[in-house]
Amino acid sequence: MIIGIGSDLCDIRRITRSLERFGDRFTHRVFTEGERARSDRRAARAPSYARRFAAKEACAKALGTGMAQGVFWRDMEVVNLPSGRPTLRLTGGAAAQLAAITPAGHRALVHVTLTDDPPLAQAFVVIEALPE
Structure with missing residues (x-):
């Protein structure tokens, strides 16, 4: 059963401005070390950061909290499976909220899709909550 859905649209130009204006202060506040390493390796950093920013916003919406109730930016990390498919690793308040919305006798599975078209x-x- 579906227990949460979220979507977000992010303007890459806004992320570009944040990177230019705030630099590491912005990236260290919002993104995990792994996300920064992956995005900083790319020639086009801003679209990579923007996709991850959108994923965090969408995840917070799917959790039903937004960026509140103990859910923080770095509690949600976009990671890639060995196949390359993106997924989200939740920790801290995001993981606690996920546990709270997952029905007893079920396990949560988080699906994410990312795209950009500048x-x-x-x-x-x-x-998704799957029976155990």
């Missing part, structure tokens, strides 16, 4: 980046997150 100047926009987009993410969709679906949280």
Whole structure:
């Protein structure tokens, strides 16, 4: 069963401005070390950061909290499976909220899809509860 759905659309130009204006202060506040390493390796850093930003916003919506109730930016990390498919690793308040919305006798599975078509980046997150 679906227990959460979230989507977000992010303007890559806004992320570009944040990177230029705030630099490491912005990236260290919002992104995990792994996300920074992956995005900083890319020639086009801003679209990579924008996709991850959109995924975090979409995940917070799917959790039903937004960026509140103990859910912080770095509690949600976009990681890639060995196949290259993106997923989200939740820790801290995000993991606690995921546990709270997952029905007893079920396990949560988080699906994420990311895309960009400059100047926009987009993410969709679906949280599914599967019987154990």
